[in-house]
Amino acid sequence: MKESDKNIENLIEKMMAESSLESPSIDFTSKIMSQVLIVEKSKIKTYKPLISKQTWILIIGALVALTVYAIASGNTTDLKINELYVEKVSDLFSGIHISTNIIYAFLVVPFMLLIQIGVLKNYFNKKYQL
Incomplete structure (x- = not known):
């Protein structure tokens, strides 16, 4: 076993002595970096709605087709939507009482949500600037 290890070691030393030290080309780094950039660009996902x-x-x-069909199918002059449905709808919602605080909440919450979306969008755009 030791004899074969010595033979292998001698062979390796002989090969190392015969071979010369190779140096990379002048533009080795730029070639490698261009390949890295190509790989990184291929990993970026494009926006799909x-x-x-x-x-x-x-x-x-x-x-549009539904609207055209609705207009063309009936006589629009005889539609009495106010007389037919307003009374039914008002009777349906007559027992519901909504406080002013809830009305204000329904008006303010969407506005505040839009502001937060804008602020968070700017924050993440700055944090993960491409």
Whole structure:
């Protein structure tokens, strides 16, 4: 076992003596860094909206078609929406009493939420600046 280790060691020493020390090319670092940048750019995810443009077009088209159908299908001069439904809706909600504090909360909370979204967006844009 020791004899084979000595033979291997002698072989390695002989190979090391015959080979010369290689140095990298002058632009070695720039080549490596360009490859790193290419790999990093490929890892970046591009923005994809939740709802695609085709879906938005389909939704808008459906709403327009529904509106056109509703207008074309009935005689719009004889629609008496006020007489038919206002009384039913007012009877439905007549027993509900909402305090002014709740009304103020419904008005202020969305406004404050929008402010917080803006502040957090600016914070994270600065923190994770690309």
